[in-house]
Amino acid sequence: MAVSFLHVAVKISRNTLTYELLDMLLTICIQSNFVRHRHIARHSSVLSLSQAAKLMKVVANNSRSTVQLIEIELSKAYLHRALRCKYSDTDSDSIYCLANIYLAVLYYATGQYQTSIDHCTLVTRSQDHSQCSSHVVQGELLPKIDDDIDTVLGLAVFYQCVLSAALNQQQTQYVSVFTTELFAHYLYIKLQSVIKYPLATRTSSCDTDILRRYVKCISEIRHPFISDIIFYKSLVSASKTTICGTMELVNCCRFYRFVASEIEMNMSQLATLLQKSAVEHLTTSRQLEAIQFGSIATIVTTDFETLYAFKHGDYQRCLQLLSTQNVHTLLHARSLSNVLLLPVFIELFDDAIMSLTALTLIVDPKSISDYHVISQLTLSLYLMTQCQLQLHHSLTSLAMTLDYIEGAQRRHPVRRTLDQLTLKLAERKILMYLTMTMNN
Secondary structure, eight states: OHHHHHHHHHHHHHSOOOHHHHHHHHHHHHTSOOGGGHHHHTTOHHHHHHHHHHHHHHHHHSOSOHHHHHHHHHHHHHHHHHHHTTTTOTTTHHHHHHHHHHHHHHHHHTTOHHHHHHHHHHHHTOSOOTTGGGSOEEGGGOOSOOHHHHHHHHHHHHHHHHHHHHHTOOOOSOSSEEOHHHHHHHHHHHHHHHHHOTTOSSOOOOOHHHHHHHHHHHHHOSSOOHHHHHHHHHHHHHHTTTOOSOOOOOOHHHHHHHHHSOOOOOHHHHHHHHHHHHHHHHHHHHHHHHHHHTTTSBOOTTHHHHHHHHHTTOHHHHHHHHOHHHHHHHHTOSSBOEEEOOHHHHTTSOHHHHHHHHHHHHHOTTOHHHHTEEEHHHHHHHHHHHHHHHTTOOHHHHHHHHHHHHHHHHHSOTTOHHHHHHHHHHHHHHHHHHHHHHHO
16 A cells, blocks of 8 residues: 555656556555546446545545545545536536535534535535436534534434334435435535634524525425434524625636636645645554564564654754664664665655665666665664754763764674675765864
């Protein structure tokens, strides 16, 4: 999973998220093979919506984590794909509103409230909802975003159970669902309240005109669901005592600009999440290695975490993870563990290590096996050197690191070219810094 995530992160950072990469991530995240639908899904909004729904169900059942955030971003990507199929797919009109509603929910979940409002507005301003009845908002797909939604779903299920028991008959309708248009109105009202009163735990107020349109909408729907009715009752009841003055609606010009240039997902954010999740998986892998092979070789389990911290400029945390104790342990270890410098792993390193790796391949492209590994000791000392220089550590501290580097150079045979070059680079950086400091 780590290698796959890093592979996709590199690809989308340099190019964009293709259909093949999107399907690859979908397969990884829900551990099912949907790649066989790839060529059909390119031209079908229904299949794109179906794949988004499968991911959203996984999201709804998982606790908040890096992987869940990736799944949310992938769900957005499939929903945007469904919307792009609108004008080429005969089935797409019936799911257009539903795709926008799910996008509004997902943007709500990631704190992008204005974008969520824009997608709700696309639904509430849609002229034709005649086909929306064939697709409803499914409560089981909604991530944890609002206590009111959970309460309504719970009450709806409870009501249906009581009704079934009282009438001695089986449940006759789905209860954990909402009418698309009504849910869009509710979510719009909720978002307006969240933006104006960010610390409130419940809907604090709503615009009179917005509420009026909501009332008109529910009165015109012939067969609202139980959840729709409970939502309506709770919202109107809360609004009677807290109705505020009229708030501005979404600016029309801004709205139409949004429609004309459909918002795409943030590729940079997805690449960052994929990289972060990959590091988490690699750390778990290290921990398993330490358990299984700790008696054979000394294995430090924080090497990928230190790389990630260094890559993102968190030098203090990088030093904390490295620790002098870890370096001492590695210096006196009987056998050292290696870090593979696979092409996808190179992205975690800085430009200097990438350049050294490239130089070794230029000199001798056939000797890949020796040149594409670096010991944990070498990596630790290089990162320690870089962090100490960035944080302007004392000359005494740098001199001690020089001693460690000298000891590490003796530990590695000459054939470990990349280890020797990396240690030499770290030594050179310290000596240049010491010379510059003493001259000043």
